[in-house]
Amino acid sequence: MSVPTAPTERRTPSTSPFESDRGPWWARPGRRLRERRVAAAQLRELLPYAGRGVVTATLAVHVLAGAAPVAFMVGTGVALQELDGEGVTPWLVLAVGAFLLQQLLAPVQLILSRAVARRVDAACIERLTDFALRRATLAGLERPDVADRLSQADEAFEQWTLTPGAAVEGGLALWARYTQLVGAVTLLAVAVGWQAALAGAVVALVARLGQTTAFHRWGQLVRRFQPLRRRVAYVRDLATSTRAAKEIRTLGLVDWLDARYVAESRAVLDPLWEWRRRVYGVPFLAYTAVALVGSVVALLLVARSDVASVAAVSIAVQAILLCGRFGVVFPEADVKLVYGRSAWEALLEFEAITRREDARTTSPAGTSAPVVARDAVRLDRVHFAYPGGPPVLDGLDLELRAGTSTALVGVNGAGKTTLVKVLTGIYDPDRGAVRVDGTDLRTLDADAWQRSFAVTFQDYLRYELPLRENVAMGAIEHRDDTDGIRAELARVGLGDLLDELPAGLETPLTRALPGGRDLSGGQWQRLALARALFAVRHGASVLVLDEPTSQLDARGEAEFYDAFLDLTRGVTSLVISHRFSTVRRADRIVVLDGGRISEAGSHDELVALGGTYSRMFEVQARRFGAVDETEVGR
CATH class of the missing domain: 1.20.1560.10 (ABC transporter type 1, transmembrane domain)
Structure with missing residues (x-):
């Protein structure tokens, strides 16, 4: 077969790539001397x-x-x-x-x-x-x-x-x-x-x-x-x-x-x-x-x-x-x-x-107590855009009441995962603010705030480590809590898997290591959920689940649906999902559209409203059979 040529825009231009070659020739020795001084200063720093x-x-x-x-x-x-x-x-x-x-x-x-x-x-x-x-x-x-x-x-x-x-x-x-x-x-x-x-x-x-x-x-x-x-x-x-x-x-x-x-x-x-x-x-x-x-x-x-x-x-x-x-x-x-x-x-x-250019502070890992929202976390007219791109969040207002569950829905690319990154302080808003009980997040200890979260992102990590560490990553300082790890594995439906593994909790979750095992996509997702719940067990007060059932089969999704209230009880939770069977039991459902919250309410209220949520729910419901006309608001 013919060998393709590399695109020309990736080739180095023919002009000189050396900073010291620019300008008149008599100035070059001086620049090179300065370069040597910089090199010496760097070595002295080391x-x-x-x-x-x-x-x-x-x-x-x-x-x-x-x-x-x-x-x-x-x-x-x-x-x-x-x-x-x-x-x-x-x-x-x-x-x-x-x-x-x-x-x-x-x-x-x-x-x-x-x-x-x-x-x-x-x-x-x-x-x-x-x-x-x-x-x-x-x-x-x-x-x-x-x-x-x-x-x-x-x-x-x-x-x-x-x-x-x-x-x-x-x-x-x-x-x-x-x-x-x-x-x-x-x-x-x-x-x-x-x-x-x-x-x-x-x-x-x-x-x-x-x-x-x-x-x-x-x-x-x-x-x-x-x-x-x-x-x-x-x-x-x-x-x-x-x-x-x-x-x-x-x-x-x-x-x-x-x-x-x-x-x-x-x-x-x-x-x-x-x-x-x-x-x-x-x-x-x-x-x-x-x-x-x-x-x-x-x-x-x-x-x-x-x-x-x-x-x-x-x-x-x-x-x-x-x-x-x-x-x-x-x-x-x-x-x-x-x-x-x-x-x-x-x-x-x-x-x-x-380097961060704002005034936010950080403390050594594990030295500060998590910041707990006693009243609410509010995203106040938050704007955010990726460099060179259009606005992803455009004046978004959202309130997460402490101790309640909120579900976030929207089409692909609506900015749901970006919202989570702004909420956790991973991204800073371009304008607007995230406020914890009225205090701007930028003035709080970033590590202390993030230590209050138990998060399962859509692209969760599959650590090539023993099962124990894979669960304990949610609160790694408690990795010796064997009973807690076992309890959360059983809670997400992985109790039988634990019994099958040759070395139990010490089994590496990769075939690249002796005695290791790999997991299916659904099992990995359950494991990521157990990791988040283990963090809640040890003090995390905000639970964020981004597409928690995307790789589960119908039975697994139904089990999650039945356990939703138990999983989110007592914590401030935000669940992001395209599957309405997952979100319908949340205390409050919000629809993200055009970078803003366009609808908010309970499942029944949003279906009765006949807006974006109702249409999305109807389309999804048709995939699984006839829909009760009264339920979809006809």
Whole structure:
């Protein structure tokens, strides 16, 4: 089959992707210097996460490891001068000792460097998860540019190689390299003179600057391609995961998916390699030529000098070779610095984009008592729209009286689930307010308010965890309440399932783990309902059920219908459903239409009204048989 080409709008434009390339050429060095200062400031910000003691010890070991080759050069040079066949000289002992010390320090450097990286990464992961779950707005998390940054950070932490901690590790490792360089230049100055030392320094610094500048530019470029790389990763995960395997095989999508992966990969690789030639082409030749000329000049200065001792010549040649080798990518530092720091920048940008801008407060999870509405929760002229879209809620007024049940109905896309997210404080209204006993929700502790909810969303999660945790997620601090978990499972009709599972409550609910079991769609929905009821058991005062019977069979729906009053007794409840058999027993039913509440009342009142609710009820009732004309208001 033919390979489809990727859409042209996803390709990188031909203009330069590098911020430092914009403007006149004479301004670029200054901008790059500022970039290096920013990089240094970012590393200093990360250092406290590692701890002063570990950082100090790591620096000391790196400096000592960097000084060892310098001592080796001195020892071998002077030992060659003093070779007389009479035995081992002290200078030879110095050379051997320096060599052995360098070998012994290598594993110590690795251990300390990894300790630094792991401490920094642990702090960064904690910071990322805490911010994402507590301080970021959901609207911000749903932005595509945020998805790119999260993807980059997640990719780094999953691989455990190019992380912010690795960037700190790489920055500290440069101390060993520059200790070697300072030592080599100093030896050149002492052994030959300042001219040779200057030539060696120029060789090292020009080659180093060219290499690091190109590598930094390349890192910027790779990061710019993150949206396209995320597309490639999605197609790859789709082809290799089990979640789509059934449809891919039964619909014959294997060849198409393979061709799509090729097309998405080419959309990344073709322009990427084009830019790589620009980055490493002419610039590479230029700074390589400068370094080569500088090396030749330094060697000529050695050759033409008045120094006649073997020791000085040996030391000078070794020092020049060390300076010449400085123009390479240092694997222990440069790769980690560029890509690890890029992951840290992605985390910082993620925080900046998604940070709350209102005055709402948060407290550490579990430290504040839930906010309980004693009178009512009111949505007062609430307006809300997704970025770039039409209004979803347009001046909505709704009152949820404490201790009563309210049912919300409306056509698909009417904004029912959005209303729940606004009610729970996940979304903030664009205008209007959610008021709890008259107090604006924005002034309350967000965590304390959300801890009062027991929510089953329409797209509830199926945790690949033991059954116990799947239920206890409603009040995880009470996961040891075995009797309560069993009671709620029985309450939603899963008592028999519990008896069938091989490890009872400890059975993993996934076939990907040994001894695990998967559940049917209806069983998962019952489990999600048990999770919400477990939260009510342990103090939640507001119960929200979004399409609680969408995956239940007729018998399951009837059981829920019969148990509705028992399930919602004593709590403030909001039930969203398309199935009128589910909602008709609610104390109050409201109809959402056009972003507003268009009708409100009991089931009988709304049927008698003959409006939107009555027509929707009649259409649905016809699917299940003849309808009593008096009941549908004819």
